[in-house]
Structures are given as C-alpha cells and as structure tokens.
Amino acid sequence: MDTSSARAGLYTPDFALQLAADPPGLLQPVVAEKIFWGDGPEQSGDRQEGAQQGLAHAGRSVRDRHQGTDRHLAPRVLRHPRRPRGHALFLIPPGTRGLGQGQKFSKHGLRASHMFERGESFARAEGSMARLKASEVAVRATERALQILGGNGYTRDDPVERWARDAKIFTIYEGTSEIQRLAISRALSGRRHRSRHPGRRGRPHRRWDRPVPPGPPWEDRAMSAFITAEQIARRTSRALDAAVHAGRGLGLTVTDAKVLHDVFSVVVHLAPSPVVVRVPTVLPRYADPEAQARRQRSELDVAQWLADQGTPVIPPSPLVPREPVLHDGFAMTFWQWVEEAPASAPDYVANAALVADLHAAMRDYPGELSFLSAAEPPFIEDSLALLEGRPDLIDAADLDRARREWRVLEPLVRSREAFERTFPGIGLQPVHGDSPAVNIFSGVDGDLYSDFELVTLGPVEWDLAALGPDGEAVYDRRAHDLGLRPLDEGVLRFVNAVGMLRAVSCLALAPQLPLLMDALHPLDRWRAMPFAGGLAD
Template identity: 50%
Template sequence: MTPEELAARTRRAVEAAVRAGRDLGLNVDHGAVLHDVFSVVVHLRPEPVVARIPVVLTGSTQPDRQTARQQRELDVVAWLDTQGIPVVRPSPLVPRVPVRRDGFSMTFWELADVADDHQPYQGVEMSYSAELHQALAGYPGKLPFLAPFNDGLPDLLARLQTVDVLTPTEIDRARSDFDKLQQLLADRAAFESAFPGIPVQPLQGDGPSHNVIRTTSGIRFADFEDVTSGPVEWDLALLGPDAVAEYDHAAHERGLRRTDPTVRRLMDHARRLQFVGCLTLVPQLPVLADGLAEVLADWRSTPAFE
C-alpha cells in the first residue's frame, strides 16, 4: 500500500470509530490517533474512551472468528481487573462487546493516563509475566489452544507464494515445518500427549513483557488480542536466555514451575514460523519489512523442524 492508501485506511478507521461511539451514546467530538500499526488506536475525544480497530489481521479474517477473538480479549481483561491485576480495562461506558461498523470490527477501552516515559513495546522485568501467568491460571473461561499458531497462520502460509523474498524451497520448508509442528500443537490433546508433564493454562499470547503501558500509576498490561491457552513457554518464545532465566527465577519465587528447555525450543520454532507467515502482510503494512528482516534471517539460519 502507498502512504496515501495507508493514510486513507487510517482515516476510514477513525471515522468508523467516531460513528460507532456516537451510536453507543458517547459524546464524541472527534477521534485522535494514539497508535497506528496493526491496529488504529483512537481516543474518542473528549470522552475517556479509546477505540482499537484492527486493520492488519494476524488471525482469521472471517468476521465471526474475529468477533469471537475480540470478545475473548474483553472477557479475560475484565476478569483480570476483578482479580486486582493492573490492566487497561474495557470501557465501562459502553457494552463490553465488539462493534462492527463500516467494515471494521472494534473494541472500546478506558483511556490510560500514560506516563511521560512510556514507549511502545518497551519491555519490563520478566517478574511481571510470572505475576500475570499466576493470575491467568485461575481464569475460568474456555480458551482455544495456541490460537496465534492455529488460527490465521494456515491462511498466511497458504499465501507465501506472494512473498518475493522467499524462494520456492523456503516456501516448501515453511509449509513442511508447519505440518510437523501441528502434529504437536494442533490441539491441547496432541500437546499433552507429547509433553504429559507440562501444564496448559491461559496466556496473554503475544509477549506480555512487551505489551504493557507505563501509566502515572504504574505498569498496566494491555493488548490481549492473542489471548489463548498453552504452555507458558509460548509467552516467552524468542526472548533469549537472560529473559528466560529472569522469568524462571521469578516463577520459582512464586511457587510456579521453571520453563522446560524442550518446550521452549518448540515454541521458538512455532513463533519464528508465525513471523514468516506475517511476511504476507507486508503489502498491507510496509513497515513490517524491516521489522521481520532479522527474524527471517534467524529462521533461515535455524535448521528445519524435525
């Protein structure tokens, strides 16, 4: 997409959010963009409400599955809030459901009092992830198993022939890796059969140590779009040995298990493959090309999954 097309997409998303907010009874004067990457995040001024509108989807593009994904996020975050976990909460000023308007599906959140030192995707100590996992383990709702791997990635991999930075041999390798990984990760039963001693639990699903907002009242977890169930190793995939050691120490202090090296390697393979699939999204989000270059080089230098 050209810069003009990207700007037009953002503008349409903002307009849809403003109209949706007004339909819900909010007194919206205009929308101010706070963030614009995979989702357009819009402050519906002057209300203390933020709309998040996904525009580049890593999950299924089917409307019913996208809505179900967003509802899971709203439900889990609302529950975490009742448990005293610091999260950016769903807005109490509108119903806690996704809203579809003008071709966009969106959710509504409280406006966070962002601190001056906040930077998007800046990580925090791994003790926060251990704390979050400890809380999520008690979530009573049903969640799909490894949704980031099983929902959406097959569609992305099916379009790999559109990616000009991959050779036919690499495309074949990616699809072969997925088939082999799916034998272990297609569902909870397959994983537990292969790793009977590794518990499965609710997870944030997308690197919780980096999906936080620094507010004037402290760290708050955000962006649970990929909330899922699986081994905790998924939330630590590709973070490196120092981060893993820090997590293991924090987990042990809380009476939780340390991570398993074999499962970590498995999750690293699956996560790399997810990023390879995201190469198909570059036309929709050109900035991804630079961000994925390092991961692509890492995947190329890593032996195929066996």
Template identity: 55%
Template sequence: MSARTDRAVAAAVAAGTDLGLRVDDPRVLYDVFSVIVHLSPAPVVARVPTVLPPSYRIDPHAQTAQQRAELAVTAWLADRGFPVVAPSPLLPREPVRRDGFSMTFWQFVDETPAAEPDIIARMSRVAQLHAALREYRGELGFWVPFGTYIPDGLAQLRHSPELLPPADLERAQREWNVISPVLTSRATFEAAFPGAGVQPIHGDAPYHNMIATPDGELWSDFELVTTGAVESDLAMTGSEAIAAYDAAAVELGLRPTDPRVLAVTEAAGRLGAIAALAMAPELPMLVEGIAPVRDLWRDTAPITRI
C-alpha cells in the same frame, strides 16, 4: 493507508456516537495493525483492527470470537484489581462491527514516556500475570494464533513469491508440518510433553505490551489471548530472561520452563513472523520489520523433529 485510517476513525466515531458517547475531537494515538483512537472528550479509546491476518478475512466470526475472549479476560483481570488496561465501563463489553471494521472500546489512560523496557526486570511481572491467568475459567481456544495465522499465512504466500521465495516457503511449510500437531491439539501436546501443562496465556510477548502511566505500568493488548504453554509468552527472550522468569515462577508456585517446549514455541514464533509477511501488501513496513527474524530463521537449523 491514510484513507484506511480515516475510514477507521470515522467508523469508530460513528459507533461511539451511536452508543451514546460525545465525540468532539477524535485523536489517533497509534496506527500500525490497528487504529487506536481516543474518542475525546469521552474517556474511551477505540481499537479498530485494520490489517488482518488471512484467517480473519476468510472468517470474520473468528475475529469477533477472539475479541470477545480478549474483553472477557481483561475485564476479569481488572475486576480482581490486576493492573490492566480495562474495557470501557461506559459501553457494553462487546465487539462492535461498523462499516467493515470490528472494534472494541477501552478505558483511556494517560500514557507517560517510558524508557526502553528492561526485559529481564519484567520477567517477574510476567510470572505474576501467569499466576493470575491460571485461575481464569472462561472459554479460550487452544493456541489460537499458531493454529490459524501460520497455515493461512503460508497458504497465501504461495501467491506472493516476491515476499517469500519458494525455497523459504517450502522450508517453512515442512517445519509447520513437524510442529503443528502439538500446537493444534491439546491432547497431542500433553502426550508429547507430559507434566508441562497449558493454561491461559497473554499470547503476544507480554513483556513488550505494557503501558507506562502515572500510576504504574499496565498490561495491554491481549488480542491473542489463548490457552497454551507459558513458554509461548517467553519465546526468544534469551537465557538470562528465562532464568529470571523461572526464579519468579517457582516462588509463585508455578512450574519452571521446559526447554523442549520453549524450543517448539520459539520455532512457532519464527514461523509466525514469516507467515505475517502475508499481510505486507496492506502494511509494507512489515517487509523490513520482519527481515531480522527471517534472517535469524534462515541461519537456524531446520526443524525436523520435536
């Protein structure tokens, strides 16, 4: 893992230098699924994904397309004054592939220590984000994380019974077969849930993906930005958080959450965590990190119908 981090940093420095940046003192800010490196003294941060879902290893072009979507959405939000970590204005808003890594470049922001986030308090902010994203007209895939990560991850886990026992894998596959039609086809979703509707969403627990700065909190990590139901951004937050979101959403002219859609997206969220075990050989900490969600899933009644 240390060698992988070193390779990612070297690739980011080389790419930044080739694009005209002066990089004297690269500093790793974060290193889990991606290596986040400040290309100091330039006010630029490179995000270099290093632990990839199977779908991106199979099709690197899919990763590049999703990175383009993230850059486009965050740039659009930033251009409208929305508080996001924006793409760096010093470099082209395009992914750069170097030495086997596909990376993106972002403005450096001063992060300040922050207490554990108050999820309930952040729900009104999530509604504000959804209200802003509703106006986005760029091209986005339909529930990109679910339609690719889950089936490909489950397929790979068939070769790793030490990560997920066969009985668990068979249950996960049965549940995916039940819910996948509405998560992989917009027309099927809209027929099953008339009136619910879909729109651009953050895609990855936005209430956790905020960075505290001296000038306030900024939204970040839109790597899974996609078209989907807003419930997907709220899954597994609990009834109090959902009530807080609904109150804020109605004030903004948005619809309140649909319990049936929430149930489906929560089921998909649990399966997404299970499928992520396919990346554990590259990131062993995932086994322990996913254990609480796996145990919750095992204690939840199997999904047999929508």
C-alpha cells in the same frame, strides 16, 4: 483593498488556532505560511492523509486595487512592555518566500482539501502534497514561535512548547515526509522504475514499484502489489470515522478524536470521553468481522476478570457495554483511557518478571479458552499459500522449509492430546498469547498489562517465545518466588519454532503493511535455528 476577490484562506494547523481563545490573549505567533488553497475560507484538512487534527483558518488573501496583486493578511503577536499581550494584523507582500499566490489553486497538492470535499480521488498524489506541506509548515511555524518567545517558549507557562512537540509527529507518523516525497515524485513522473541506460530495458519492477490494483485495500487483502501511503491514509481515516460513529452511537461525547497508534490496528482516543477504541485493520484475507468479534469477546472477558481481581490491566470501558461493536465492516473494542507516562526505552527482559506475575493471576480464570489458538493455524496455512510465487517476499528454498516445518509442528499446535503426548507433565493454563513482556503499558500510575487479543490456553512458555535466555532467566527467578514451575527447554524450542514460523508467515501481510519488510528480519535468525525446534529428529 477589495476583499471580494479573495478565493481562499490562509491556513495553519488547528492547534495554533486554539491560541485565539487563550485567556492571556496570545494568538498565533507565526502564521505567515499558506498550506493549500480551497474554494472557501473554512476548508477542512485532508484527514485522508493523516491530518486528522484538521486545518484552521488563520487569515485571508486580499487584492490591492492599485497594484492588482494579491496580498496576504495574517495575525501576529504584539508584546509591548507597557501593554498586555495582544495581536495585530500585518500585510505580507507578494513574493514572500513560502507563500503561494491565487494562481496556485490549480496545483494538485494545494487543491487536496477541495478535492476531498467533492469526493474526488487523488490521482496524482494531491493528498501527499497537502500532507507534506501541512506537516512541514506546522514544524516551521512552531519553531518560529519558540524563537519569538525565547526562553519562555520552553516553559509550560505558554502552550507553545507542547505545540512544537505535537507538530513534529506530523512529519513522521502515517508516512514520513520522505515517504510523501517519494509518493509525489512517482505520481508526477508516471514511472515506477527506469534503467540507468536509456537504450536498455530495466530489470523487472521491484515489489514496491508495481501498480496498485483498483479498489480499497481493506476489501482486497490478497493483493499482490504493495499498498500506497495514500491508501494507508484512507484506511486509517475510514477506521477513525467508524470508531467515532460507533462511539457516538453508544452515547459517548466525541469532539476531538485522535489516532494514538496505527500499525496492525488503528487505536483512537474518543476525546473528550475517557475511552480508547481499537480497530483491527491489517488482517488475513479470510478474516471477517463476526469471527474477529468472537475472539474479541474472550479478550474483553479476560481483561475485565483480571481487573476485578485487582490485577493491573487496562480494563474495558465501563461507559459502554462490554461487547465488540461491528460498524462499517470493522469489529472494534472499547477500553478505558489511561494517561501514558513520559516515553522511555522499554526493558523487555525486566518485564519478564511481570509475565510471571500475570501467569500467577491468570491461573484461576474460569472462562473457556481454546488450546493454542494464538498460534493461528489458519493464518500460517493461508500465508504460506499466499507466499507461493512471491520471490520478492521470500525465497523458494525458505518457503519450502517453512512448509516442511509446518508439517511437523501443526499436529502439536492443533491437538492438545498430541501436545501432551510429546511433552508429558507440562501443565496448561490461560496465557496472554501475544508477547506480554512487549505489551506492558507504562501509565502515569504504574505499569499495566494490555492487548489480550490472542489470549489462549497453553503452556506458559508460549508467552516467553523469542524473549531470549536473559528474559527466560528473569522469568524463572520470579516464577520460583511465586511457586510456579520453571520453564521447560523442550517446550521453549517448540514455541520458538512456531513463533518464528508465524513471523515468516507475517511476510504475507507486507502488501497491506509495507513497514513489515523493514520491521521484520526473521529469516536469518530462523535459518540458524534447529529445524522445527528439533522435533523432527
């Protein structure tokens, strides 16, 4: 056979390739699927589509001189009762289901790696194609590996059980397989919305059908159209690169960075260093890195002070200076990596007792904090302005109510004196600012407080907004044990009204983060609440 005509390699996710260095000698159990073709045998994966783990070389294509057809060479496990585990090579004949041939190099999805290396844009969802193929092949390969190993595949003697779990996440996060198929179908059809009746014009485009304006989404936060899955992936990739470069610039060893979360911020573990970086990416249009860094300094200072007092928090990383880092247009913070406990359903009501413990710990914080900065008045005002003329996001009647409520609530949010006149005798203290009952991190060594991004000076009721009567009752019982005052009903109505108005304002961020349209359902509950928490009566 002549290998000189081989144009590309057989690829599989890199966690499968790690088997090659496994001491027992177990190589890839199943790698009989090609993900995509490139120009050379060592192409990297398309990080822009969320495959940050990369793609690894696992075989090669050869041409049979006699038959003139491509064949694929791939490794496979050998388990012989009289021999140690090893590996061999076998040929996969052309036409095998799931395998592409050389001529598929021209297909858009299979060229994604090649296009990325050359800096070409994915005009027809090539990135989504590569991401879809790579993630589903990873799932199929690990499923077959489990089948080959039988019961041993479920044990931790071999790492296949972990790879099976790891593979599945690629079909879910940063755009599920269904979302990738939707992006592909729209890109290839060239049509966004079509009436069912050929002779009749369709209704106006829905919000997710509008063409996205040119330019990267992180530079145009006032966009009217919804960001695409590919643009989200590029934003994530850019934040990941910024975190890695910033970490290396601070002297950290970073060889296997992993994205842990990606919603409002991209959270990156700079493995093997025990450091996690949080990079805010979904921000109001007026936000700038310098202003973001000023707020982040308060967060770092409070978290470090609590850690010094023995409060269970995720502390800033001791391996780098305790300062926000500005890099490539992002403001980021560095935190100590903590191993997470096995996933379990959070109990926010039970966590309300931990909120009382946190308030007791924060009472003596000596640093300076602004009054109710967590309410973010500029964000509410800017969002209500952006929602003007966006009936796809909010009805005109609801927007009108939001504006009228804000006129009532704004003076109490902006002025400590106005608040104290309205609620005499209500003490103020440092509070978490961003639903601490929801921001409890379950570490292997216990629960830890986290995410003090909105730390502020305010009433303790602010941290109980939207937690409900059950959570409030749990808090009050624990507060009584700690010698703290009980929650005030009037202040609770106020903070719940401001909290719901902030949730409504978050609809203006939906073009940057489309999942907000499904994750946020504030309007029905908001309409049923007393206008402005009853403060207008």
